[in-house]
Amino acid sequence: MINPEQNITQKIGNIITLFISKKDISGKIEKELLTLDKQGIIEDKYHNKDIQRSILLTSIESYDLAKRHTIVMPYGTLGENILMDYNPYHLHAGSKLQIGKQVILEISQYCTMCEHLSNINKQLPTLLKNDRGIFAKVLQEGNIQKGDAIYLLETP
Numbered sequence: 001m002i003n004p005e006q007n008i009t010q011k012i013g014n015i016i017t018l019f020i021s022k023k024d025i026s027g028k029i030e031k032e033l034l035t036l037d038k039q040g041i042i043e044d045k046y047h048n049k050d051i052q053r054s055i056l057l058t059s060i061e062s063y064d065l066a067k068r069h070t071i072v073m074p075y076g077t078l079g080e081n082i083l084m085d086y087n088p089y090h091l092h093a094g095s096k097l098q099i100g101k102q103v104i105l106e107i108s109q110y111c112t113m114c115e116h117l118s119n120i121n122k123q124l125p126t127l128l129k130n131d132r133g134i135f136a137k138v139l140q141e142g143n144i145q146k147g148d149a150i151y152l153l154e155t156p
Helices: 060-068 116-120
Strands: 007-022 025-031 033-037 055-059 082-084 096-099 103-110 134-140 142-145 149-154
Touching: 007 033, 007 142, 055 060, 103 142
Parallel strands: 055 082
Antiparallel strands: 007 025, 007 082, 007 149, 033 142, 055 134, 096 103, 096 149, 103 134
């Protein structure tokens, strides 16, 4: 299912857990499997809103950083859809990730700080200024699930 113009350069990590948001439920809902199309995550309240910001990727390192500063939060608190064991914050817009066997995401922009983080802890916005998450859009549709491998794609 990989575009022949792209090559997998390396496996960089795995999905730890997945989340969606619902209109009438506060907080994130943990899922085993997500279905993605070009408009984002099907079932998510942000589906078909802003495709440049349709998926938020966050690293487990963000939670570890907060924990080192005695801020303990359950996964999903940072608003992520995909929590991974790889830190994507150094990737530039246009970088491409393959997740599992089908889905290809393109990094679109860095996540800005939301005011709700200061409600959790006043230090959090400053602490996670460059480490909260990164947005991606869907280039190739499909399903992803917990434990799926994440690959960095290189365009020749």
